[in-house]
Amino acid sequence: MVDFSVVFDHTDSLLSGLWMTTWVSLLSIGIGFVLGAILCLGRMSPRGWLRNVCAVYISLLRGTPLLVQLAIVFYFLPLAGIDIPSIAAAIIALSMNTAAFQSEILRGGFQMIPAGQREAAWSFGYSPLQRLYFIELPQVVRRTIPSLVNETIDIIKNSALISTIAVTDLMRIVQTYSSTTYRPIEFFVAAGLLYLLLTSCISLLGRYIESRLTTH
Amino acid sequence: MSTNTQRAIKLVDLKKSFGDNQVLKGIDLDVNYGQVVCIIGGSGSGKSTMLRCINFLEQYDGGEVLVSGKLIGYNSDAQGNLSSLPTRVVQQDLTDVCMVFQQFNLWPHMTVLENVMSPLLRVRRLSKKEACEKALAVLSKVGMEHKQDAYPGQLSGGQQQRVAIARSLGMDPKIMLFDEPTSALDPELVGEVLKVMQSLAQEGMTMVIVTHEMGFAAQVSDQVVFLANGRIAEQGEPNRLFNEPQTDQLKSFLSTWSERNGSML
Ligand SMILES: Nc1ncnc2c1ncn2[C@@H]1O[C@H](COP(=O)(O)OP(=O)(O)O)[C@@H](O)[C@H]1O
Ligand SMILES: [Mg+2]
Numbered sequence: 001m002v003d004f005s006v007v008f009d010h011t012d013s014l015l016s017g018l019w020m021t022t023w024v025s026l027l028s029i030g031i032g033f034v035l036g037a038i039l040c041l042g043r044m045s046p047r048g049w050l051r052n053v054c055a056v057y058i059s060l061l062r063g064t065p066l067l068v069q070l071a072i073v074f075y076f077l078p079l080a081g082i083d084i085p086s087i088a089a090a091i092i093a094l095s096m097n098t099a100a101f102q103s104e105i106l107r108g109g110f111q112m113i114p115a116g117q118r119e120a121a122w123s124f125g126y127s128p129l130q131r132l133y134f135i136e137l138p139q140v141v142r143r144t145i146p147s148l149v150n151e152t153i154d155i156i157k158n159s160a161l162i163s164t165i166a167v168t169d170l171m172r173i174v175q176t177y178s179s180t181t182y183r184p185i186e187f188f189v190a191a192g193l194l195y196l197l198l199t200s201c202i203s204l205l206g207r208y209i210e211s212r213l214t215t216h
Numbered sequence: 217m218s219t220n221t222q223r224a225i226k227l228v229d230l231k232k233s234f235g236d237n238q239v240l241k242g243i244d245l246d247v248n249y250g251q252v253v254c255i256i257g258g259s260g261s262g263k264s265t266m267l268r269c270i271n272f273l274e275q276y277d278g279g280e281v282l283v284s285g286k287l288i289g290y291n292s293d294a295q296g297n298l299s300s301l302p303t304r305v306v307q308q309d310l311t312d313v314c315m316v317f318q319q320f321n322l323w324p325h326m327t328v329l330e331n332v333m334s335p336l337l338r339v340r341r342l343s344k345k346e347a348c349e350k351a352l353a354v355l356s357k358v359g360m361e362h363k364q365d366a367y368p369g370q371l372s373g374g375q376q377q378r379v380a381i382a383r384s385l386g387m388d389p390k391i392m393l394f395d396e397p398t399s400a401l402d403p404e405l406v407g408e409v410l411k412v413m414q415s416l417a418q419e420g421m422t423m424v425i426v427t428h429e430m431g432f433a434a435q436v437s438d439q440v441v442f443l444a445n446g447r448i449a450e451q452g453e454p455n456r457l458f459n460e461p462q463t464d465q466l467k468s469f470l471s472t473w474s475e476r477n478g479s480m481l
Contacts, residue, residue: 119273120321123314124335124387125307134338138325 006183007190010173017173018194024087024169025156028094032155033148035095036102043107054103061100067161069093074165090162098155105147109140142213149206153199160195170194224249224284224391224422225270231278232265239265241446242279247424247439249390252417254433254454255426257443258469263426266443267393270424271313272306283313283391314384318396320376322368322383328355329364332383340387354382358412374405378412385416392416394425430473434458442466 007014042054061069073093077084084092113136121131163172174191178184225247232240239262247253255263268274270281272289281288289306290298301309322331329351336347355361358378368376377397384392394413398406410432417423417436427433433440434454441451444465450457461467 114319114321116317116319116321117323120315120317120323122307123271123273123310124383125311125339126335127304130338134334135323139323142325 002185003183004186004190006181007186010177013173013177014170014190014194017168017170018198020168021156021159021170021195022198024091024094024162024167025152025159028091028098028159029152029155031091031095032098032102035099036106039099039103040106040110043103044110058100058103061097062104066093066097066158067164069097070161070165086162086166089165090159090167094155094159094162097158098151101151101154102148105144105151106140108147109144110136112143113139142210145206145210145213149202152202152206156199156202157195223247223282224251225424226282226285227266227270227279228282229279230266230269230276230281232262232269232274232276239446240269240276243443243446243448245441245448245451247391247422249422250420251438252421252423252425252436253439253441254437255424255441255443256428256430256433256469257449261443262446263443264395267315267395267424267426270393271310271315273315275300283310311387312390313393314387314389314391315393315395316377316380316384316397318399320368320373320380320400322376322380324368327365327367328360328371328379331368331379332386335383336386350386351382354385355379357385358382359408372405373401374408377401377409381409381412381416389421391422391424394423394427396426396428398427398429428473430458430470430477442469444469 039054039058042050043058045051045054070090070093073096074086074089077089077092117135118131121135126135159169160171163169163175166172170191174187178187181187223246225245227243227245230240230243230245231238243266245253255266257263265274269276270283270288272281275289286309288309289301291301292298323334326334329348332351332355333344333347336342336350337344340347342350352361352364355364358381360375360378360382363371363375363379368379371379381397397413398409401409406429410429413423413425414432414436425433425437437454439451440454440457442449442457442463442465444463450461450463450466457466458470461470
């Protein structure tokens with residue numbers, strides 16, 4: 001018999017798991033955006049070696065499973081004498097992973113800007129930083145918001161993997177209760193609904209921001 | 217004043233190649249302050265490249281570009297060895313030069329007013345109030361102040377080009393370069409842009425204009441330059457040049473043009 005009352009007995013724990021999933025994912029997205037922007041600039045740099053380093057980093061992180069990346073960060077950092085809590089390992093791995101994806105999204109945004117706009121900025125005497133900040137970034141952010149929202153949703157869903165390194169996120173809590181209560185169906189359906197709730201909020205927020213930024 | 221400093225622009229044996237393709241094969245040109253010079257020539261003859269070398273959007277690889285007597289892009293030491301100048305310095309040396317592009321190159325995320333104000337705020341470092349006043353003044357000069365809150369994407373091509381001209385005028389340029397400013401426009405919108413340019417010419421603005429509008433060139437220019445294969449094939453007063461072309465190249469260029477556009481001027 002399917003009976004969801006057992007789920008409601010553990011509402012508090014589930015919500016705390018949801019909260020953990022939310023802030024770890026969003027923090028990683030934020031850090032990943034900054035790293036991704038830096039990677040993206042490196043990828044477009046006039047210096048060949050820098051372009052190559054960034055390209056290699058991006059292929060490595062896009063071409064291997066997130067689970068492998070998590071395990072490497074989680075098990076290798078202690079070996080290197082760096083002792084950090086598993087949450088920190090999770091955030092590092094997620095940020096490094098999403099940075100690679102976000103940098104490619106951002107690069108696509110930069111490439112959509114016609115060269116003439118940069119030339120105009122140059123002729124008017126803008127410095128490279130001014131051009132980046134006043135001319136390019138605002139357009140890149142506007143144009144890449146839909147893709148960045150998708151990436152955020154991906155990271156929220158993929159963050160379920162951090163349960164494997166003992167972070168008590170939503171997935172971990174659901175797994176624990178489903179085995180102690182022998183009610184996997186109820187708990188996994190509940191987990192699915194909570195993830196859906198979170199990703200839907202992000203979608204709506206993204207659409208709202210997009211509508212505020214649309215110029216014509 | 218030396219003769220050098222009276223010249224707005226002086227090109228000496230200007231050369232530019234893209235790989236093996238030598239596009240400018242030695243251009244000599246003098247433009248005085250207050251003069252309007254139109255550059256005509258077939259597609260691919262090097263008109264844009266020449267203009268772009270003047271404000272260093274292309275690095276030239278031979279000869280000299282002098283603006284108000286100052287060598288642009290390079291520093292020449294006592295022995296005459298050239299070294300590249302830092303970008304900042306080149307931009308500084310080109311403060312008096314503004315370029316108007318075929319594709320307008322307005323910044324689409326800014327309103328008309330913001331487009332014109334932006335360089336005044338970021339480069340000229342005017343206060344918001346001063347920048348706004350200046351921007352409105354130049355916008356009304358091109359008849360676009362009523363669209364100050366529109367975004368470029370909401371305007372016709374002719375209106376965008378007038379805003380682009382206003383954005384340049386805000387910087388108080390002494391020299392304006394135009395690269396086919398009306399070529400991207402629907403025919404019925406060409407006139408409004410030419411009118412603005414004509415009034416600038418009457419006010420004594422120094423202008424170098426790449427154009428296919430021969431009627432306009434004949435009307436406003438002090439000097440017309442005909443470019444062919446990266447060289448100046450012929451140059452002179454518009455009357456003489458259009459009515460008594462000397463070279464075969466110019467003759468055939470003009471006759472092709474009049475076949476396509478009906479009568480000559
Ligand atoms: N960035 C570039 N790279 C390579 N070739 C170029 C570049 N810009 C222009 N050219 C070449 O230079 C020649 C002259 O171009 P351009 O100055 O644009 O001619 P015009 O403006 O007279 O039509 C053309 O053959 C063109 O292919
Ligand atoms: Mg051209």
